[in-house]
């Protein structure tokens with residue numbers, strides 16, 4: 001079985017399913033497993049830590065001959081990080097969060113597929129100007145970083161599809177089973193990017209206690225905040241907060257970002273808690289569809305399961321001529 005779309009045609013893959021470039025968590029093993037399973041696996045290059053990227057890209061190139069890609073945070077990397085990754089010949093490079101214009105140049109020059117994730121209409125237009133081959137429309141249902149005051153996936157995807165014309169659009173945010181993949185295709189998307197659900201796989205570089213927390217959580221347990229980035233000392237631009245599970249630290253410091261930044265004792269207590277992966281403090285990145293994370297599985301099996309569910313959902317949708 002295949003589920004042909006503009007994405008699968010462009011990249012020669014079986015299913016229109018892409019695993020998110022989760023910085024530091026989506027390593028070579030996860031990307032290779034997703035690609036081997038018929039999707040497109042993305043390595044989470046994040047801020048472009050050279051040693052990490054080198055290790056994980058060696059792993060992915062040794063593990064699969066299928067197409068794979070790598071993603072970077074546009075606000076955090078320079079051109080040399082992208083050029084370094086391109087030397088491993090990825091099929092695709094994803095740029096997210098920030099101005100992709102200058103980073104897009106080496107990607108296009110190398111002939112790799114340029115994917116740009118966007119969170120509002122202006123970012124979508126800028127991505128098209130930068131020459132994106134594929135857009136990812138990330139709705140505010142998403143786990144991890146997202147737009148401040150973002151639009152939900154169901155509403156945002158058609159807007160980007162209309163803006164993008166012939167450029168394929170992938171839906172991201174709150175997609176965690178085949179029903180949601182089918183819904184994204186019905187919205188006009190050519191595929192999906194899934195993060196939260198792929199965190200709960202054996203191949204993801206996620207501590208066991210965090211995956212367990214994801215299995216036990218529901219969407220209502222999540223909240224968009226900057227508090228945990230401030231605690232971590234992560235210098236994300238303010239326009240990109242993150243959706244995480246609620247925890248005690250967040251309950252205590254919600255709405256007090258400036259106060260927290262200046263409270264050395266609180267920051268030091270956070271660092272101590274983080275060193276022992278204390279779930280009462282550390283961020284567990286999770287999207288609103290975290291309810292659908294019910295077990296830790298193998299990534300390749302998950303791709304097959306999502307594809308089968310998508311097929312079943314699409315077959316259920318019929319129109320009858322009386």
Ligand SMILES: Cc1cc2nc3c(=O)[nH]c(=O)nc-3n(C[C@H](O)[C@H](O)[C@H](O)COP(=O)(O)O)c2cc1C
Nearest residue numbers: 020022023096142143144173174194195196285287
């Ligand atoms: C743990 C985690 C880390 C993420 N890191 C990145 C990242 O480094 N770069 C990026 O483009 N997106 C990142 N994302 C966001 C994804 O690209 C994607 O938009 C999102 O996961 C889709 O929503 P979902 O989590 O509901 O599937 C991350 C998401 C998660 C859950």
